[in-house]
Amino acid sequence: MASSKARTQRKSQANAPTHVKRRMLSAHLSDELRGQYGVRTARVCKGDTVAVIRGDEDVRGTEGKVLEIFTNTGRVSVEGITINQADGTATVRPVHASNLIITKLNTEDQWRTDSLLRKKEAKG
DSSP: OOOOOHHHHHHHHHTOOHHHHHHTOEEEEOHHHHHHHOOSEEEOOTTOEEEEOSSOTTTTTOEEEEEEEETTTTEEEEEEEEEEOTTSOEEEEEEEGGGEEEEEOOTTOHHHHHHHHHHHHHHO
């Protein structure tokens, strides 16, 4: 982002096209994955196992699979993190992607693993 104004940054994030918003949904990799792939961050995908490192005490430290990704808000729903609604039913509680660490990658997508390995080779 070019501007240092918070207002302009928020506006450009909110009005960004979908392919740019998807890129904003990245999280840090765990130390083991960082050593394996040689990169610090990766995009969060459905099926990844993540750990919540920031947030309220009831959420922090929780580890679970990613159930759904909300590209409009930059948030992710994680298995086991729910919030009670007024009528008592439990619903998923979205967590911002920057508050997560990816502990296990979903390797079903071969293109994703290949691109991570290509980045490692490019670094040398």
